[in-house]
Amino acid sequence: MIPPPFEYVAPKSVPEAVRLLSEDSEAKILAGGQSLLPMLKLRLVSPSLLIDINRIEGLDYIREENGWLKIGALAREASLERSDLVRSRYPLLADTCRSVADPQVRNLATLGGNLSHADPANDHPAAMLAYGAQVVITGPEGSRMIPVEQFFTGPFESALQHGELLTEICIPVPQMGSAGAYQKFERRVGDFATAAVAVQLRMDPDGTCAEAAIGLTNVGLTPIKAKAAGDVLVGRRPDDEVIRQAAQLAAEAAEPMDDQRGTEEYKRSLVKTLTVRALRTALARAGGGVQ
Amino acid sequence: MKTYPISLTVNGQKVEANVEARLLLVHFLREVLNLTGTHIGCDTTSCGACTVHLNGKAVKSCTVLAVQADGGMITTVEGLAQNGQLHPIQEGFHEMHGLQCGFCTPGMMMQAVAFLEENPDPTEDEIRMGISGNLCRCTGYTNIVKSIQYAAEKMRAERGQSEPGMEEMVR
Numbered sequence: 001m002i003p004p005p006f007e008y009v010a011p012k013s014v015p016e017a018v019r020l021l022s023e024d025s026e027a028k029i030l031a032g033g034q035s036l037l038p039m040l041k042l043r044l045v046s047p048s049l050l051i052d053i054n055r056i057e058g059l060d061y062i063r064e065e066n067g068w069l070k071i072g073a074l075a076r077e078a079s080l081e082r083s084d085l086v087r088s089r090y091p092l093l094a095d096t097c098r099s100v101a102d103p104q105v106r107n108l109a110t111l112g113g114n115l116s117h118a119d120p121a122n123d124h125p126a127a128m129l130a131y132g133a134q135v136v137i138t139g140p141e142g143s144r145m146i147p148v149e150q151f152f153t154g155p156f157e158s159a160l161q162h163g164e165l166l167t168e169i170c171i172p173v174p175q176m177g178s179a180g181a182y183q184k185f186e187r188r189v190g191d192f193a194t195a196a197v198a199v200q201l202r203m204d205p206d207g208t209c210a211e212a213a214i215g216l217t218n219v220g221l222t223p224i225k226a227k228a229a230g231d232v233l234v235g236r237r238p239d240d241e242v243i244r245q246a247a248q249l250a251a252e253a254a255e256p257m258d259d260q261r262g263t264e265e266y267k268r269s270l271v272k273t274l275t276v277r278a279l280r281t282a283l284a285r286a287g288g289g290v291q
Numbered sequence: 292m293k294t295y296p297i298s299l300t301v302n303g304q305k306v307e308a309n310v311e312a313r314l315l316l317v318h319f320l321r322e323v324l325n326l327t328g329t330h331i332g333c334d335t336t337s338c339g340a341c342t343v344h345l346n347g348k349a350v351k352s353c354t355v356l357a358v359q360a361d362g363g364m365i366t367t368v369e370g371l372a373q374n375g376q377l378h379p380i381q382e383g384f385h386e387m388h389g390l391q392c393g394f395c396t397p398g399m400m401m402q403a404v405a406f407l408e409e410n411p412d413p414t415e416d417e418i419r420m421g422i423s424g425n426l427c428r429c430t431g432y433t434n435i436v437k438s439i440q441y442a443a444e445k446m447r448a449e450r451g452q453s454e455p456g457m458e459e460m461v462r
Contacts, residue, residue, distance in 0.1 A: 001334050003313040040313070054359065079446055104351045105424060175334070189420075
């Protein structure tokens with residue numbers, strides 16, 4: 001399959017990329033390209049210009065700073081997956097990276113691209129909802145930071161305006177007793193999720209849950225934050241009954257549709273089971289000294 | 292038709308060309324450079340038959356533009372053997388009957404080499420996850436895994452890091 005013709009430019013800085021982007025309403029950003037290239041080949045998109053940001057130096061960082069884990073727009077899935085910092089302190093993110101497609105795709109694919117593409121079937125949006133992450137958006141007027149909850153406005157639609165580029169993802173540095181997990185059910189390895197559940201929680205030393213947030217993948221037109229499911233855990237000891245209640249609420253928050261991956265009923269049932277598994281994994285990790 | 296000059300190193304050789312922005316890396320390799328060892332299978336980023344190394348990382352060349360490789364280093368299956376000597380992974384596929392029809396083999400070997408660079412002493416499960424982006428429609432995975440185990444042991448031995456008991460893994 002051959003993509004439609006387009007022009008190509010590889011700017012060396014973010015301001016240059018933003019200028020090029022704001023000058024051409026039909027331009028698209030090329031980061032890892034692992035969603036964009038397939039869409040070009042299927043001719044689902046036909047941009048006039050591809051702005052390749054891969055030549056911008058210093059945009060692939062993964063570091064803790066001022067209470068945030070800051071991830072640059074060009075940090076690859078593979079780099080996140082291998083990062084000792086991510087593996088030791090951000091198990092939900094590490095789980096999620098490992099769930100994305102396959103090793104070759106993860107060598108190029110970026111977290112920034114995964115979010116910007118705003119595909120409700122993508123894995124990271126639910127994880128970022130559970131983390132309470134923020135994204136930094138850079139445009140002609142400068143940068144703004146918004147909660148990821150405000151970022152996903154529809155299927156393949158985000159809060160990015162004309163001329164704007166997602167430049168950084170910020171995850172709150174976990175406090176003592178925090179842990180998370182991502183549980184994905186897929187027809188075969190590397191597929192999009194039939195359904196998946198992201199959990200991030202914090203346990204108090206007395207064994208009650210201090211904070212909990214749950215995100216759902218591919219069971220709605222956008223990624224879903226199952227707020228009631230997280231809230232029911234807070235202030236309680238997460239015993240089997242409380243976990244069951246949270247799982248039930250997560251299943252009720254899902255808005256799945258029948259498709260080739262399963263029926264609406266099946267997917268709702270999956271969300272329930274995956275929520276139980278994700279909560280149990282996160283709780284075991286929180287108890288196991290994983291921050 | 293607008294073209295863009297690119298300059299890159301393919302299997303150790305400097306290559307320069309003017310290409311359309313939309314030209315895929317796999318088409319550049321096969322049709323411009325005539326390196327047809329890299330196969331086009333699914334053409335949808337699933338099967339991994341087109342896997343090559345771009346700056347040392349395994350990528351699916353059907354999902355990369357040739358212009359993105361400008362200034363880069365590419366290794367294809369044609370670049371695995373050195374001075375007429377098969378690479379350990381090629382020897383492994385030969386010795387352990389790692390191929391049936393052979394279509395997936397170039398991509399399978401390129402991914403295996405990149406994987407073993409990172410994980411020189413993998414478990415069987417790790418190998419299977421390592422090649423999860425490569426499909427063999429003959430379903431010959433058992434012998435593909437054995438081939439990779441063969442190569443892993445040989446590469447470790449070549450590096451002088453052979454561990455006792457490892458020879459048992461390959462029968």
